[in-house]
Amino acid sequence: MVDVVRVMTALAEQGVTVLFKADAERMRDGVRSWTFVASGGPLHEDLLVRTDAISAEACLDICLPQLRERGLVIPE
Template sequence: MDVVRVMEALAEQGVTVLFKADAERMRDGVKPWTFVASGNPFREDLLVRTDAVSVEACLDACLPRLREFGLVIPE
């Protein structure tokens, strides 16, 4: 999956997307990747977030939830 393409598609639909790799958690072997999506079409207090062992695991957890909000996400 093209992560940049996914992030661009979400941004074009008004969603702010953040991917983070945490050096301390990576060193400790504890879910070092974080994915956060917020903004339109979510309510102000709602966001989609997960911490996972890989970028792919983040996407596997969050993309179905984002699709439930009606967002179009490339494969």
């Protein structure tokens, strides 16, 4: 299992702002209730990686490879 706090901390240390959210209303509706957004900062101005998914794990499975492809260091 991925340590979300460790991932978010590593990204923040690299100048990336990270939001990871569970939406209760969308969860009740049975739709993609988890959102992950990573956006640029002083070091990565043009960065935007976002997904809405059915689970926290699905968000990470989608977004972490994209962040690694852009040269960010993500702990396992």
